[in-house]
Structures are given as structure tokens and as C-alpha cells.
Amino acid sequence: MEITLQNVTKVFQSKKAEETVAVDNLDITIPSGQLTGLLGPSGCGKSTTLFMLSGLLRPTKGKIFFGNEEVTPVPPEDRGIGLVFQNYALYPHMTVRQNIMFPLENVKMDKEEAQQKAQNIADLVGIGHLMNRKPKQLSGGQQQRVAIARALVKEPRVLLLDEPLSNLDARLRLQTREEIKRIQRETKITTIFVTHDQEEAMSISDEIVVLREGVTQQIGEPQHVYDKPENMFVAKFLGTPPINMFDGRIENGRLMIGEANIAKYDVKDQEVKIGIRPEGFKIVERSSFKVTVDMVQTIGRDTTLVIEKPNAKGETFRAIVDSEERVKPGTVLKLSVRPTKFHVFNKETGAII
Amino acid sequence: MLEDQHNVKAWFYLAPALALLGIFIFYPIVNALFLTFVQDYEYLLGTFDGFTLLGNFKNAMQDANFSQAFLNTLFITFVSVPISVIVALLISAWLNGIKKFQGMFQTIFFLPYVTNAIAVGMAFAFLFNRDFGLVNLFLGFFGVNPINWVNTGANWGHAMFSLVIYITWLGLAFKIMVFLSGLQGIDKQYYEAARVDSASRSRIFRRITVPLLSPMIMYITVTSFIGAFKAYTQVIGMFGQRLGPPGNDKSLITVVALVYEGIDNAATVGALSEAAATSIILFGVTLVFTLINFQVSKTRVHY
Numbered sequence: 001m002e003i004t005l006q007n008v009t010k011v012f013q014s015k016k017a018e019e020t021v022a023v024d025n026l027d028i029t030i031p032s033g034q035l036t037g038l039l040g041p042s043g044c045g046k047s048t049t050l051f052m053l054s055g056l057l058r059p060t061k062g063k064i065f066f067g068n069e070e071v072t073p074v075p076p077e078d079r080g081i082g083l084v085f086q087n088y089a090l091y092p093h094m095t096v097r098q099n100i101m102f103p104l105e106n107v108k109m110d111k112e113e114a115q116q117k118a119q120n121i122a123d124l125v126g127i128g129h130l131m132n133r134k135p136k137q138l139s140g141g142q143q144q145r146v147a148i149a150r151a152l153v154k155e156p157r158v159l160l161l162d163e164p165l166s167n168l169d170a171r172l173r174l175q176t177r178e179e180i181k182r183i184q185r186e187t188k189i190t191t192i193f194v195t196h197d198q199e200e201a202m203s204i205s206d207e208i209v210v211l212r213e214g215v216t217q218q219i220g221e222p223q224h225v226y227d228k229p230e231n232m233f234v235a236k237f238l239g240t241p242p243i244n245m246f247d248g249r250i251e252n253g254r255l256m257i258g259e260a261n262i263a264k265y266d267v268k269d270q271e272v273k274i275g276i277r278p279e280g281f282k283i284v285e286r287s288s289f290k291v292t293v294d295m296v297q298t299i300g301r302d303t304t305l306v307i308e309k310p311n312a313k314g315e316t317f318r319a320i321v322d323s324e325e326r327v328k329p330g331t332v333l334k335l336s337v338r339p340t341k342f343h344v345f346n347k348e349t350g351a352i353i
Numbered sequence: 354m355l356e357d358q359h360n361v362k363a364w365f366y367l368a369p370a371l372a373l374l375g376i377f378i379f380y381p382i383v384n385a386l387f388l389t390f391v392q393d394y395e396y397l398l399g400t401f402d403g404f405t406l407l408g409n410f411k412n413a414m415q416d417a418n419f420s421q422a423f424l425n426t427l428f429i430t431f432v433s434v435p436i437s438v439i440v441a442l443l444i445s446a447w448l449n450g451i452k453k454f455q456g457m458f459q460t461i462f463f464l465p466y467v468t469n470a471i472a473v474g475m476a477f478a479f480l481f482n483r484d485f486g487l488v489n490l491f492l493g494f495f496g497v498n499p500i501n502w503v504n505t506g507a508n509w510g511h512a513m514f515s516l517v518i519y520i521t522w523l524g525l526a527f528k529i530m531v532f533l534s535g536l537q538g539i540d541k542q543y544y545e546a547a548r549v550d551s552a553s554r555s556r557i558f559r560r561i562t563v564p565l566l567s568p569m570i571m572y573i574t575v576t577s578f579i580g581a582f583k584a585y586t587q588v589i590g591m592f593g594q595r596l597g598p599p600g601n602d603k604s605l606i607t608v609v610a611l612v613y614e615g616i617d618n619a620a621t622v623g624a625l626s627e628a629a630a631t632s633i634i635l636f637g638v639t640l641v642f643t644l645i646n647f648q649v650s651k652t653r654v655h656y
Contacts, residue, residue: 056545077551089542093564093655102560103550150550 001067001157001190003030003053008062010048010214022048024214026062030192030207035184037205037222038194041237045214046194050160053192055079066157079158082151082189086163088143090135096122096146097131103154121153122146125183141172148180152187159184161193165200177204198238202226210234227340232350235275235343244317246309248274248344255344258311260289262337265344267353273345278304280341281319283327287334298323307333388629396619409630412623418603419631422611426635428513429520429607430581437521438574441528446562448529449536459533466526474590477519478503503591507598512605520587524580528573535569536562567654575646582639585609608635 010023023045030036038046051057053064055076063072071079090099097118104114122128125145135143144164151159164180165173181204184191195201201208202222210217210225210233218230229235235243248257250272255265257274294316295306303323309315319335327333344353388394389409391401413419448458465473480486481502489499501507502515543565547557563570584607588596597604608631615628 054549056548076545076549081549083546083549085542085546087542089540089546091543091546091561091564093567102547102552106551106553106556154550 002032002065003158003190003192004028004063004065005030005049005053006063006065008049008052008059008064010045010052010057011060022214023052023059026211026214026216028209028216028219030190030209032190033188034206035181035191035193035204037201037208038192038211039198039201039208039237040196040211040217042196043213044211046196046211047162048214049211050162050192050194053158054081054083054160056083080154080156082154082156082159084144084147084151084159084161084164086166088135088147088167090143090146090150092135095132095134096127096138099135099146100131100149100153103150107154117153118149121149124186125149125152126179139172140168141176144168144176145179148183152183152189157190159187159189159191161191163195164193165195165197173200180204199240202238210237212237229275229343230352232273232275232345235345239277241278241304241318241320243275243277243343244319246274246276246317247311248272250344255342257289257309260287260310262289262342263339271347272353273347273350275343275345276317276337277341278318278320280338281321281335282338283321283325284334284336287336289335289337291333291335293327293329293331293333296327296329303327305333385629385632388626389633391626393622394626395622396625409623409626410634412627413630413634416611416627416631418606418611418614421604422606422608425513425605426582426584426608429517429584430578433517433520433524434574434577434581436517437524437528438570438577440521441525441532441573442563442566442570444525445529445532445536446558448533462529463526465523466530470523470586471590473523474519474587477515477522478591481515483507503598505599507601509601509604512592512598512601516588516591516605519591520581520584523587524577528577531569531573532566535566539565564655567650571646571650571654575643578642578646579639582635582642583609585613 005026005028008023008026009021012020012022014020026045026049038049040046048057052059055071055074059072063070065071066079076083091102094102097115100118100122101114104117109117119128119131122131125148127142127145127149130138130142130146135146138146144167148159148161148164161180165176168176177200180191180193193205205222207220208222208225209219212233218225218234225234226238229238232245236245246257248255248262248271250256250265250267250269252269253264253266255262255272255274262274262276289310291307291310293305293307297304297306301323302320303325305319305321305327306316307319309317321327345351346353390404390406392405392408393402395401444462448455448462451458481488483489483499483501483504486502488502489497492500500511502511539562543561544557547561552560588605588607588610592598592605595602596606596610612628612632612635615624615631618624
């Protein structure tokens with residue numbers, strides 16, 4: 001089920017008639033049978049978009065299509081969607097079985113068939129042995145699975161997940177995100193999930209949509225978006241540790257940070273912003289990019305160097321190098337920059353150059 | 354030593370409350386029990402002629418109005434409580450769902466709670482007046498001849514019907530307030546989840562709202578049962594000391610009214626004991642139904 005949003009806008013009106021544009025003219029196509037992540041900082045309109053897909057919110061303007069069918073005026077109960085809420089919204093007075101069977105009872109499915117289906121889906125998500133428990137007697141991860149089972153049991157056309165991992169602790173989060181990926185692969189259901197965690201989105205999505213203040217920034221495969229950001233916001237938002245931003249300039253076809261020559265760059269002379277990924281630095285013998293190391297942090301296989309920017313006193317950047325390289329604070333190093341790991345942006349608009 | 358001091362202090366702090374409870378709660382209870390088991394108690398002299406185990410209960414049950422009083426009380430309880438609980442539930446669910454005028458309706462429904470029961474009773478008596486009342490006027494539109502609800506010679510059924518309507522209405526306010534606060538405490542996501550799960554409105558009400566509200570429903574049911582067993586003011590409010598429509602005096606007498614009658618006749622030998630015995634019987638009945646309520650709640654209430 002391919003999902004298309006056409007110029008979708010959502011404006012919230014407060015009691016004092018102040019208007020907030022949560023989603024602004026969103027125009028995206030979400031591919032069928034894949035896991036798509038809506039990614040952005042809080043307040044970017046990603047949850048609003050998800051709730052508009054579910055039908056719980058109506059767009060102020062624009063159209064939503066499931067396949068060729070327009071669903072904009074269709075209420076949530078008739079859209080054929082499964083929705084997993086951020087805090088799961090499991091009915092506390094029902095057992096796991098009753099929770100999972102509830103959507104089936106609503107469509108008056110035969111009781112035995114419903115029970116069989118509930119059991120099958122519970123087995124799929126790995127909670128088949130917990131059917132008689134109440135939600136309160138389950139751990140966060142188990143509750144999450146019950147919520148997914150309840151959303152999947154009615155065989156929806158689309159599965160929507162609102163911040164599915166935000167209520168789990170770090171370890172469970174890692175495990176659950178593999179689990180969501182596996183369930184999605186096995187059911188092949190078009191799945192859209194919302195997250196503010198770029199690592200989470202990058203690790204499980206087939207496709208990510210980066211949003212900012214209700215406006216799409218970039219759509220594409222996670223690695224592609226990471227490697228080829230279309231603007232400064234996307235470059236800054238993806239990656240941990242975040243990308244290093246430098247004030248730089250283009251001079252006679254060369255990219256300069258202060259007096260350091262970074263690379264050849266054949267566009268007209270101007271002031272620019274340069275983003276360099278921490279893993280984009282290499283320690284070399286000869287280079288005009290000379291720096292002094294401030295601090296060295298070795299964590300596991302990586303060594304992170306904290307270095308003062310050559311053209312801005314007091315500001316630092318991070319470079320990740322092999323832990324083989326024994327570097328001490330105070331060492332003077334010469335660096336080069338890997339050609340695919342830096343990006344040049346327009347100083348005013350932030351667009352890629 | 355230190356602990357002793359704390360103890361003394363604690364008792365000191367408790368003293369005012371204990372004194373009040375002792376005078377107005379514990380002593381009357383003990384005294385009622387005492388009165389129940391003494392023979393030929395003379396209120397004015399404070400004398401009695403030995404003890405009796407069941408004598409006063411026997412006297413109480415032989416009172417001409419005893420069975421009528423219990424019948425009326427049970428009828429009021431088992432008709433008005435379920436109706437008012439269900440109606441309050443529906444009204445509060447509706448109130449919770451509307452956006453406009455919610456505050457206004459909330460105030461309107463809450464008014465009976467802050468209005469004197471006697472005054473409301475008089476108003477209802479007028480509503481049900483045969484010649485001028487709005488009820489008969491309304492029924493008249495459908496070609497129904499004026500019914501004698503509460504006027505001279507009105508029969509038990511009509512008078513009781515009017516009384517139960519009034520009692521139900523009077524009890525709604527508090528119930529609606531409790532249910533509404535309960536409803537507002539229910540997470541809206543359950544409703545959104547249920548909508549996405551294609552549940553109809555009536556199913557959402559039955560499967561989500563009522564179970565999640567069940568602790569409140571239980572609380573209201575138990576307190577309403579206890580309150581209804583004590584019905585008295587309402588009868589006075591609508592029918593005055595006569596406890597029934599003129600010409601059919603005492604036809605709407607309740608158990609508590611019977612107890613007050615005993616107190617009125619305190620000068621008669623044994624009358625106070627009889628009233629005490631009646632009140633103990635009422636206590637027993639109330640206790641039994643409350644225990645039944647709690648038993649039912651064990652399987653029906655989801656905390």
C-alpha cells in the first residue's frame with residue numbers, strides 16, 4: 001500500500017485564535033511494504049503527520065491517499081490502520097488476550113477464529129505465553145509487543161508507530177528495534193514510525209523522511225541521506241557525534257578553513273559553512289591543516305580527539321581516529337579530510353553547494 | 354521514656370477529635386445497643402426492668418407500620434438507586450463528550466446538590482399537583498386525564514412514583530459530579546485506540562468507559578444504597594409530617610421515620626427501646642447489602 005500525502009497542511013488553533021502551523025504543505029510518497037521513519041526534532045510535526053495518517057486528526061488542507069484511494073475524509077475506524085501509541089494505551093482492565101482480541105470483536109469475528117488469530121499474532125511478536133496477564137503485570141518491552149500485536153491482529157493496510165521505543169531503557173530499545181524490523185519483514189506491512197532519535201531511524205528504516213518545523217527536508221534511504229545531505233539541518237541532525245561545522249570560504253577554487261586548504265572546490269568565491277563528519281579526518285604527514293590536540297577520549301575501538309578550531313578561538317571540533325593512533329593532548333597534528341565526508345553549505349540558506 | 358512522651362503527646366493531639374466522636378458517635382451507638390436489650394425502659398426516670406434479648410425486636414416488628422416502613426424503604430432503595438446511577442452515568446458520559454456549554458450544564462446538574470431537600474420536595478409536590486402541576490399539564494398534551502399523584506386520597510402507587518422521581522433527581526447531582534471527575538481522569542488515548550480498533554460508541558462505553566469507571570461506580574452504588582436505606586427527609590420534604598398524601602397518612606413511612614416516631618413517643622414505656630431495635634434492624638439490613646455489594650465488586654471492579 002503506497003501512501004501519498006499531497007500538500008498536506010495542519011494548522012492548530014488555540015483558544016485565543018492563535019494559529020500554529022504544525023505541518024506545512026507536506027508532499028511525500030511513502031513506499032509500499034517498507035519501513036519508513038519520520039524523523040525530526042520535537043515539534044517538527046512528525047506525530048501530527050502520523051495522526052493525520054491514522055485519521056485521528058484531519059488535515060486543514062491537502063489530501064491523503066492509500067494506494068489510489070483517497071482517505072482524507074475517512075474516519076480512523078474505516079481506514080484499516082493499526083496504530084501503536086507512544087505509551088501503548090493498552091486497556092488496563094483487560095488481559096493480553098482480551099486486548100489483542102478487542103479489534104476483532106469489534107468487527108464481529110467468530111470467537112474461535114478471533115482467538116486463533118490473537119494467539120498466532122501473539123506468537124509472532126513473542127508474547128504467546130503471556131496471554132492471561134494484565135498489562136500491569138508486564139514489563140515495558142512486553143507491553144510494547146502487546147500493543148504491536150493489537151495493532152497487527154486485524155491485518156491493517158498500514159501500521160503506524162508513534163515513538164515506539166521512547167519508553168524503553170537503552171538495552172531493551174536495541175533489542176526491540178531489531179524486533180520491529182523483524183516483524184515488519186515477516187508481515188511485509190507498510191509501516192511508518194515516528195522518532196526523534198536519528199540513530200534509531202537510521203538503523204531500522206528502509207527510508208527516512210526528515211522533517212523540520214512541518215516542512216520536509218529530505219527523503220531517501222538512511223545512508224544516502226547521511227552521505228548526501230541536502231542542507232545543513234539534515235547534515236547536523238544525522239550522526240553521532242554530530243557533524244563539525246566550520247566557517248570557511250572558497251578562494252580560487254579551493255576550500256579554506258582559516259589558512260588550511262581542505263580540498264579543491266570549483267565554484268565561485270564566497271563565504272561558506274563547511275560540515276565535516278568526525279570520522280572524516282585522517283592524520284597525515286603533510287597538510288596545511290595543522291591543529292593542536294586539546295583532549296583525547298578513547299572509548300572501545302575509537303579514539304575521539306577534541307581539537308580547537310583553527311579559525312575560531314575557544315570552539316572545538318571532534319575527530320574520530322583509529323585507537324591504534326597513540327595521540328597525547330598537546331600534540332600538533334596534520335589532518336586531511338576524506339573527500340566524501342565533508343559538505344559545503346550556503347552561509348545564509350544552509351542549502352548544499 | 355521518649356516513646357512514652359510521644360504517646361502522651363499523640364493522645365493529647367487526638368483528644369479534641371476523640372471527645373467529639375465519643376459524644377456524638379460512640380456514645381449514641383453504645384446507648385442504642387443498650388436500649389435495644391433493656392426491658393420497659395422509662396426515658397424520663399432512666400429506669401428499666403431487667404434485660405431482654407429479643408423482646409424489643411418483637412415489639413418493633415409488631416408495630417402497625419413496621420412492614421409498610423420496610424417495604425417502602427426497600428422499594429425506594431431498589432428503584433431509585435439503580436435508576437439514578439445509570440442516569441447519572443449516561444448524563445456524565447454525555448457531558449464529558451460535549452465541548453460547548455459543558456460548564457453551564459455542569460452547573461445546572463450540580464444545583465440540586467446545593468439546594469435544600471425540603472425546598473426541592475415542595476417544588477416537586479407542586480409539579481405533581483393534580484390541578485396545577487406541570488406533570489399533569491404535560492400528560493394532558495397526550496390526552497391523559499389528570500392523575501392524582503400527591504393530592505388528597507392519592508393511592509400508594511402514584512404517591513410512591515412521584516417520591517421516587519424526586520429522590521432520583523435529588524441524588525443525581527453528586528453522582529454526576531463524581532462520575533464526571535472520574536471520566537476526566539481516563540486517558541483519552543484509550544478512546545483513540547478504541548476508535549482505531551473500530552469499536553462502536555456503545556461498545557466503547559460498555560467495554561472501556563464503564564470498566565475504567567468501575568471504582569467510582571462501586572463507591573457511588575455503596576454510598577447510595579446506604580443513603581437510600583436512610584430515606585426520611587425526602588418524604589418529609591414532599592409530604593410533610595403526614596408521611597403520605599392527605600387521606601392516606603403514613604402510607605409512605607420509611608424505617609427512619611419509624612425510628613423518629615419512637616423518639617417522639619419517648620415518654621411511653623419501652624418506646625425508645627423499640628426505636629433502638631428498629632434502628633439496629635436497619636443497620637443489619639444495610640450491612641448485609643453493603644457486604645453483598647463488596648462481594649459483587651470483587652469480580653466486577655477493576656482498580
